[in-house]
Amino acid sequence: MALRDNVASVSGWRWRAEADGDRSARARAIILGLVLLYLLLFLTSLGSGASDTSFWSVFSGWLGGGTDSLPLRDRVVIWDIRLPRVVLGSLIGASLAVSGAVMQGLFRNPLADPGIVGVGPGAGLGAITVIVLGNTVLEPVIGIFGIYALPLAAFFGGIVSTLLLYRVATRRGQTSIATMLLAGIALGALAGALSGILVYAADDQELRDLTFWGLGSLAGASWAKIWAAGPIILAALAAAPFLARGLDAMVLGEASANHLGIRVQRVKNCAILTVAAATGASVAVAGGIGFVGIVVPHLLRLTIGPEHRYLLPASALLGACLLLVSDATSRMVVAPAELPIGIVTATLGAPFFLWILLRQRGLLDL
């Protein structure tokens, strides 16, 4: 008992569960808080930027009869520059965080992340192929799909690598976590090598595009990009809540989930499709934005618990919030220029994650 008390006091840094173990009330309160935080960040982001169009002019403009009453310049700044950026950032933040949460639930491992286990690189390879070969070898094919070619290629890159990974790591219905991580590393290396060949063949402009694309950025946000990636991401986000029950059951293992009445294979298929779609689309329009998918679900599990019916919507909200904050930071640090957002999320996210791991060391086995 003494040992148990000791463990409890050491682990007192994280939020303790309620005495009756029911964290749903707290989860709902935190989700409500995240909704409010998101709305605040949404309006703040809309009202801040390189130009002096301010939050208050946006706000009073809206109050006084919609955006039409604003000066034309402000209207363009808000409607064509800031709003697409805020919308795209929200979509991508939500999609990365939810993909991470679903992936971790599917593999029953808090370290699974589309970026780490090779899905991201697969989607990246698809996108790089279009960037480099789009104007030459693949032009006839790309021409058919137009602006949708890039997200589609990333989408299929993501799906193919997810499926490969799952095939390799799963045997007789049991997914081996070690195999999954190793296979993910191998798959990432392979995708990296193939991307390398394309980089080798690329010209200077393509190289520059590739480099910035790889760092991740919301700088090119436009309504066209939102129309290309938004529907895929929204569909994936809409599908996620239906996975919650199955993912909760899967936490006990696939056999037990089946005993509880879950169609395990169907849940796996849906989860794989959701992750591949969301990751593929996000990577395509914004490049490689790291650590959102690991940090956000992990942080939320510590506060509201791992039940997916709360974890998934909360991840979407916190992911969107995090990306809006990171985007604001990326624009402020070196204003009037801006940093690629992937640099910001990794710079903020990686040390924070290390800190969590240090605090948790020896207490709970990951």
Next chain:
Amino acid sequence: MAIDIDNLSVRLGRNQVLHKVCLSVKPGTVTAIVGPNGSGKTTFLKAVSGDLPFEGDVKVNGETLRYMPPWQAAAHRAVLPQASSLSFPYTVREVVKLGLLGGRSGATPAEEKRLPEKALERVDLSGFAGRFYQELSGGEQQRVQLARVLCQVWLPVLDGRPRYLLLDEPVSSLDIKHQLIIMNIAQTFAASGGGVLAVLHDLNLTARFADQVAMMHRGRLVASGTPNEVFNDELVSDVFECRIQVGVPPAENRPYVLPQSAQISVKSSF
């Protein structure tokens, strides 16, 4: 109404690990599967749970298991696996609540809210609801899982059909008090009209609590019947490969096996 197992065979790779097992698990009874390590007990239970592909036929209350979708099977039976580890910080209550996922506990919605607490009380874990599952000892985790399984089939009979508990070594890491508590739960479940099929290692617990014993040896069912019928010196000695004398006290009329009466026949190869 029963779980009827007819000529069940299982292959794992090239090895045939189960050979044409026939058994009937009747409602109102506790059936124990006993046998030495590697005799196919767990494989048998897994096949009956629907985890493994098998040849032969398993019927649950007259319906063929093979054609049953998971949600339907989940309404008929709950399964306690040997060990469950979780990778996320679930509270005990959250784990037990997973048993209610299928929505066929049989309790009213009002009752269902308190069901995790009630189930925990049954397995002698009142007050543990707010603890983290990962911080519990092995025996406590095992009882949390049993509470979850009980939630799934809270009423032993639903819509006039008996329901079943399939338990794989439910008392393997428990102290003697909790062994008795868990076996009592199984007995009560059966007495209320449900059926229980459990893999057990302890022959004495089996003798005391089982109505039917199925003894397995090298993937075959070598005997089934009441403990008194199955536990005889010759059969037990043969199956467990050591000389055992089964005792029967006159009052209880249940056989017992003492380690003092058993002798290992060591092959003298050196």
